[in-house]
Amino acid sequence: MPEVAKSSIHWFRKGLRLHDNPALLKAFENANEVRPIFILDPWFVKKGRVGINRWRFLIQTLRDLDTNLKELGSRLFVVRGNPLDELPKLFKEWKVDHLTFEVDTEPYAKERDEKIEELASELGVKVSKIVSHTLYDTQRTIAKNGGTAPTSYQRCLTVLSQLGPPAKPAPKLSAEHIKDCKTPIGSDHEEKYGVPSLAELEKKESDCGPSLFPGGETEALSRMEKYLKKTSWICKFEKPETEPNSLAPSTTVLSPLPEVWLRLSENILLES
Template sequence: MTKVPSVIHWFRLDLRIHDNLALRNAINEAENRKHLLRAVYVIDPDIIKTKVGVNRLKFLLQSLQNLDENLRKLNSCLYVIRGKATEELPKLFDKWQVKFLTTQVDIDPEYVNQDVIIEKVAEEKDIFIVKRVQHTVFDVHSVLKKNNGAIPLTYQKFLSLVTDIQVKECIEITKKLSDHCKAPEKDLKGYEVPKLDEFLDESALEPCKYPGGETEALKRLHMYMAKKQWVCQFEKPNTSPNSIEPSTTVLSPYISHGCLSVKLFYHKLKEAESGSKHSQPPVSLMGQLMWREFYYTAGAGAKNFDKMVGNPVCTQIPWGKNDEHLKAWAEGRTGYPFVDAIMRQLKQEGWIHHLARHMVACFLTRGDLWISWEEGAKVFEDYLLDYDWSLNAGNWMWLSASAFFYKYFRVYSPVAFGKKTDKEGLFIRKYVPELKKYPTAFIYEPWKAPKSVQVSAGCIVGEGYPKRIVDHDKIHKENMQKMAAAYRANKEKKAIKRPRS
């Protein structure tokens, strides 16, 4: 019996049904051609072992499970392929007689490199490919073209480029897939959505604070958008980096995985702001969304955007190397309770407030430890639920004063900054429980507590809690001098390279 040809939609960072134009294209093509539709996601076990932390893996698998449930409502299902996309997809092109492939456009080099290989194979096999921009509000390549191919190096310059671009309305998929386009159930064997215990022991994980998936994403979006006044008055600097419950939306993990359409978020924000006085970019919620677009545009235009060397937008700084300090920072053992509480929250829950990220990133790099932002970016890649290639690199360059932000003399204090929004140290008491009985006067600086107080609190610094690995008051001044020297050296280097008129 002759096999029925197939149409594939390849899910990557678009783990949703709503506003998924590439998926709708695949469904329409399958219906028009009377082909089978197969929706696939490729999961590489090797990448999971080396690049994705346990919280992000759990979030991903929950998102895939929810995606499968939502696809079944459309009379379809999700095929999860285990292995490398560049090896497994070509095999399936033959096995399933694929004639048409849809997917999304992305700028992450890993996906770009995959696309080059897959597109070459598809061309050889006469498979037609459609790629859609659906992970950003704007087509970042069009924004770069509008700027004559140059990277906008400031947020304001970026806003000037996109201010007159009309954002299309979101699309919906309303029709169920016809039975004659549904792949046989027996074909799914071996391609089911994996369970978490296939990769790790789930019992070792903390309870799930932010469950993955499109259903949860839409629920969270509608909950916050219903608070019109809150949306209009939102200003990021006025939110708290150390509140026990998040003072922001925590929609970022859903956007980064594509469980929530960033375009839908954009339109919902526009609706909430319409007809009302509201905060403005960069501090508004819309402003936060535009930061994401800014970094995506920069990432699309800059070579080696996630590295210092060979990155045209990044200042070259002679960072030091100290594996012990890096490990202490990553594990929340620096001896600075506010820094340690943030890093422990990150490791436990997979999310920390944006201003908390500012604190720990500054501490690792130019503020205290003088360790390269690339090392911090790797740790965030492992732990963050909302890890995003372009945002991760862009924010780390900003916070280390390597690009986009150059006021390196503005350093966060690991003591004073946290006190602004949590004088009692409740955040520290939750995430650094060994210090929970410390008096408020010493909760941010336990090394200052008299020995009798430490004994009474049940935790002696240097035994139950580590001593400070650096003296902030002294080291941040030394690091400022190093930054000043690095800036001078970069300026001189550019002056030498500049052609004489």
């Protein structure tokens, strides 16, 4: 019999999506309770160099994520604070014994995650971290290249060809995945864990530019499907032929949708 977790947390960071999110699926695997969380660090709100349009994009994405979870009977818990302070509190308050998140490759995130793993170990919390932020496992790629990162495009292609195709996309989180577990949702959920507004972040909506490219997995999938249907255009696409100074985008404009569509679309294109 598989070991059953009493209470799991999935920590959303960059992969704010239900599609192809193996760490999210892992949190629901054999669990009784699962709380999907996003941690909003006030330090970044006040001191981070983040423009207001990017904050709006994040809020739109979090709202869409919460809506999609709500349709499955779950919710997103937006926690305010430093992860190193807040996660140990949540481990104790929610009696957590399993934490899942995607592997991050940035220096700051790697150092932070190592500290989180240490804190989790001290409190008896199992940690499952799974590669899904990148199409390939960066550590495997470096190891395959003799312990150093490939320094040219052609060398990178050679190493990746030796590794073989990337992993298939994980299935979308569905009602079937969560039928045997629940997300405890209190009557004060919106007050304590609701998605923030721009006003809460001390930002003004009037300072935003036009919302030409809304955030969220729903918008991302819609735009991705639109362009994947243009198979001839994809096969003939050449970056030098785009018009960077045109008033209307001459590319797919998929770049504003990081992590939501990337792995799924790349796997589809690799198969075509």
